[in-house]
Amino acid sequence: MDFRLVRRLGHFLAVAEEGHFGRAARRxxxxxxxxxxxxxxxxAELGVRLIERSRKGARPTREGEALLPLARRLAEDATRLEALARELRAGRSAPLALACVTSALFDFLPPLVRGLREARPDLAVAVRELDTADALEALRRGEVDIALVRLDRDRAPVRVLPLGDDALVVALPEAHPLAGGTGPLPLATLAGESMVMLPRAISPIYFDRILAACREAGFEPVALREVGSAMAQLGLCASGLGIALVSSGMAALRPPGVAFRTLAGPVATTGVALAWNGEAGDAAAEAIAIARRLFPAPPLA
Structure with a gap:
């Protein structure tokens, strides 16, 4: 890694984010x-103009805007590299990098991390919240060692250990006419409702299972808008902007402004699985063994 290039990219990011050379210099x-x-x-090194000045300050050019996402990724990678080097210089083992989907943060992640801490008190665990698609890409790039994702089978070279299945529940604004009811709600009752959904690209299997469940109930879900996370789904529900079909694990959050109703009949979704890329290292192998003990679940359907 050319650290001169990384340093210059950091300077470019500062100017782009501050919108002003003076403020970027102070930062x-x-x-x-x-x-x-x-x-x-x-x-000069890249052969493109990155920043243009104006009386109002500075802003990225069209070429600069195109390079910003990759520049941020490189700067983040360099920061993680330096942090890991500090850990290793201090004599500590490399941390276990773990990616986790939002819906697994509260029921699958805590026991797994506790089990790791009991087995390896010296092992640091670095957790990144990522959706399934990004977590699998991070696994393939070697950015994380293991990931808690929504996947039902191996996707070579990624291997999968199913941990447990769950079911869909419906999240509703508190003022919604269906929010005050009791008992399971037939999924067909939601026909015609505006839904806040995750895009298929985030987790194709999860999206397809929801679509199939709605079609089996006799309707096509009406997507009001797509958002990037389950937390965003709940936020828009709390704002009265639609309803959402979410993992039952999200109901444990009980966010203000949101009511949850169970659905009649088993409306299963793709459960959570532990994934790793090819041959697991020592720490990842220990995490896999702990997960096997903690979640003795049958294979996901």
Whole structure:
């Protein structure tokens, strides 16, 4: 890794995020002329203009905007590399990097982490909240060691240990006419309701199971809007902007403004599984063994 390039990318990010060379210089603890020189050197190295000045400040060019996501990723990777190097210099073992979908943060993640801490008190665990698609990509890139995801079978080279199944519940704004009822709610009752949904790209299997359940109940779900996380689904429900079909594990959060109703009949979704990429390292192998003991579940359907 060329740390001069990474440093210059950090300078570029600061200017892009602050929208002003002076503010970016203060944030970085440097004077403005050297910052300008670093941006110019980066532009020369990449062969594109990244920042344009105006009387209002500075902003990325079209080329700069296109490079921003990758620049952020490289800067984050460099930060993690430096942090890991500090851990290793201090004589500590490398932390176990674990990705986790939102709906597994409260029921599957805590016992797994507690089990790891009991077995390996010296092992640090670094948790990243990622959706299934991003977690699988992080596994493939070697950014995480294991991941709690929604997956029903191996996806070579990713291997999967099913941990447990769950069911859908419906999240409703508290003022919704169906929110005050008691007893299980037939899924068909939700026909025509505006739904807040996760896009299929986040977790294709999860999305397809929800779609299939609605179709079996005799209707096509009406997607009011798509959001990037289950927490965002609940936030929009609390705001009165729609209803959502979510994992039963999310009901444990009991966010204000949201009512939950169980659904009549077993409306199963893809459960949570522990995934790893190919051959697991020592720490990941221990986590897998602990998960087998904690969650002796049959294979997901």
């Amino acid at each position: 970085l603890g440097v004077s403005q002329p050297p910052l300008t020189a670093q941006i110019q050197a980066l532009e």
